[in-house]
Amino acid sequence: MESIKQIFRIGHGPSSSHTMGPIRASQMFLEREHDAARFQVTLYGSLAATGKGHMTDKAILEELTPHRPTTIVWEPKIFLPFHPNGMKFEAFNANDECIDTWTVYSIGGGTLANEDFNELKTSEVYDLHHIKDIQALCERDGLAYWEYVAQHENSEIWDYLNEVWKVMQDAILRGLEAEGVLPGGLGLQRKASNYLIRAKGYGSNIKSRGMVYAYALAVSEENAAGGRIVTAPTCGSCGVLPAVLYHLRETRDFRDSRILRALATAGLFGNVVRTNASVSGAEVGCQGEVGVACAMAGAAANQLFGGSPAQIEYAAEMGLEHHLGLTCDPVCGLVQIPCIERNAFAAARALDANTYATFSDGKHRVCFDQVVEVMRQTGNDLPSLYKETSEGGLAKPYKRL
Numbered sequence: 001m002e003s004i005k006q007i008f009r010i011g012h013g014p015s016s017s018h019t020m021g022p023i024r025a026s027q028m029f030l031e032r033e034h035d036a037a038r039f040q041v042t043l044y045g046s047l048a049a050t051g052k053g054h055m056t057d058k059a060i061l062e063e064l065t066p067h068r069p070t071t072i073v074w075e076p077k078i079f080l081p082f083h084p085n086g087m088k089f090e091a092f093n094a095n096d097e098c099i100d101t102w103t104v105y106s107i108g109g110g111t112l113a114n115e116d117f118n119e120l121k122t123s124e125v126y127d128l129h130h131i132k133d134i135q136a137l138c139e140r141d142g143l144a145y146w147e148y149v150a151q152h153e154n155s156e157i158w159d160y161l162n163e164v165w166k167v168m169q170d171a172i173l174r175g176l177e178a179e180g181v182l183p184g185g186l187g188l189q190r191k192a193s194n195y196l197i198r199a200k201g202y203g204s205n206i207k208s209r210g211m212v213y214a215y216a217l218a219v220s221e222e223n224a225a226g227g228r229i230v231t232a233p234t235c236g237s238c239g240v241l242p243a244v245l246y247h248l249r250e251t252r253d254f255r256d257s258r259i260l261r262a263l264a265t266a267g268l269f270g271n272v273v274r275t276n277a278s279v280s281g282a283e284v285g286c287q288g289e290v291g292v293a294c295a296m297a298g299a300a301a302n303q304l305f306g307g308s309p310a311q312i313e314y315a316a317e318m319g320l321e322h323h324l325g326l327t328c329d330p331v332c333g334l335v336q337i338p339c340i341e342r343n344a345f346a347a348a349r350a351l352d353a354n355t356y357a358t359f360s361d362g363k364h365r366v367c368f369d370q371v372v373e374v375m376r377q378t379g380n381d382l383p384s385l386y387k388e389t390s391e392g393g394l395a396k397p398y399k400r401l
Contacts, residue, residue: 001126004267013223014335016235018054021106026063029089036091039070044086046282048076049389053333084282108280146261168242175218184334192218216243216344233279237293239343244297266296277376281328282388284379291323297350310362317368318353327386329393
């Protein structure tokens with residue numbers, strides 16, 4: 001299992017798989033074919049089906065056209081066998097002869113792979129790949145999950161997580177200040193600032209929940225507008241973890257050092273899912289995005305409240321279990337409806353999972369790793385129209401827009 005840095009990628013929205021991944025692929029192809037006369041990029045499957053809403057073409061063209069003319073070809077009905085998010089880069093010389101072809105896949109969270117390489121497997125940092133094994137080791141040696149992370153990552157991980165936390169906070173603050181309509185054509189108004197104002201007018205319980213909603217909306221709206229965010233584990237689910245951590249920091253006065261340790265724990269749980277299943281909506285649906293984000297936030301919150309390794313695992317298990325089967329059906333291919341609202345609800349659910357786990361002794365029948373495997377199987381069983389193609393589910397009634 002590789003570094004948790006791969007779970008927390010800093011970049012611009014609205015989609016880690018449809019924006020960040022294609023940007024990185026474009027940069028890599030440009031570097032190897034900088035003398036070409038022109039480029040052509042063919043998008044397949046989910047990348048083509050929802051690429052315009054996710055600004056995939058804009059992201060690629062902004063990387064390549066300043067150097068060479070580039071055309072985009074859309075093939076939404078062709079799903080390459082390796083992964084639904086396929087893209088083929090072609091370079092042509094002055095005689096319009098194809099001199100290089102490279103097919104690569106954006107497999108979730110901004111990660112790239114094909115038959116020849118896989119960024120999921122580039123560098124082995126962790127020797128254990130399942131939470132049950134990590135939990136057993138922690139309980140045996142008296143370690144916290146974050147200490148397990150510290151033992152395996154190099155010392156710069158804390159500087160990296162500090163930058164991650166800074167970007168998360170900045171996204172919340174920008175999102176709370178911003179107003180107006182989100183880009184994309186749905187005419188969706190930003191809501192974060194209004195939710196914050198209304199939350200402050202209520203008593204403590206409703207106020208607390210409203211503030212969490214506001215923080216999650218702030219980050220998710222920034223993502224939808226192409227703002228700078230952190231994948232946690234993806235762009236589409238980037239509002240959940242920051243909302244929970246920011247809310248707890250504001251209401252409980254947790255030091256930033258403790259927040260960073262909670263981030264390390266969250267990254268570890270997300271990394272296990274990414275290794276053993278997927279965080280790609282195009283591969284397993286929204287359960288792999290918002291569901292995993294909820295699990296990460298539940299684990300982080302429970303650690304902050306002093307949970308044992310078993311209680312932390314239980315909080316994460318509940319966060320993912322109760323999102324099983326969640327489809328990825330973005331209206332008009334935009335990371336707006338139902339994505340933004342789902343981030344707010346998942347943040348609240350993560351806090352509920354923390355509370356429930358805190359009341360328990362951590363013992364329960366279904367473990368986190370089993371839920372991860374069920375999520376993987378469920379994702380495989382979901383028809384493609386429910387996996388980031390905007391062909392079914394909530395997206396279907398809005399095809400006319």
